[in-house]
Amino acid sequence: MINIEDFSKKEDFNWAKDILEKHDQNKNALMLMDENEHVSYITYKETLEMARKYANFLNDEGIKKGDTILILTKLIPDLWYISISSSYSGIIYSPTPVLLSKSDLRYRIMETKAKAIFTDSDALNLVSQSVKGIYIKIYDVTDEYFKNKLALENDDYNDINNDPPF
Helix, strand or coil: CCCHHHHCCCCCCCHHHHCHHHCCCCCEEEEEECCCCCEEEEEHHHHHHHHHHHHHHHHHCCCCCCCEEEEECCCCHHHHHHHHHHHHHCCEEEECCCCCCHHHHHHHHHHHCCCEEEECCCCHHHHHHHCCCCCCEEEECCCHHHHHHHHCCCCCCCCCCCCCCC
């Protein structure tokens, strides 16, 4: 078992590398249940593979270490993939409640100076209405075009200059 206290004084601690990559990669990391109560599982290996794809995507899109992104999705696997990829990349992510009003979301975008918002099809309209007049990248992670683009990304994540991610 991994003891988090072993990392408490580590200056270059990285949650994805120091904790998630150390788990048995064949064990289940996520359990999903759909509206029909069908349960499926995603292993640590699969979770980390998708997180690396997202990390490469973020890098390719010019979102770099120290930048902020917002994640405004339902509880779907992509929420976890983006969170973990942010740890890999040193990107600050702000989980954003789907119940925000347009003005609340706009305020959060402005205050965090977010470079991008990752959303789903359910919240896309709210996001689109909230960002009028603001330059920000919007990604609908449930869109087929996005999924196809992400699928083409390289699985291997390379640290930029091997800097610690903070």
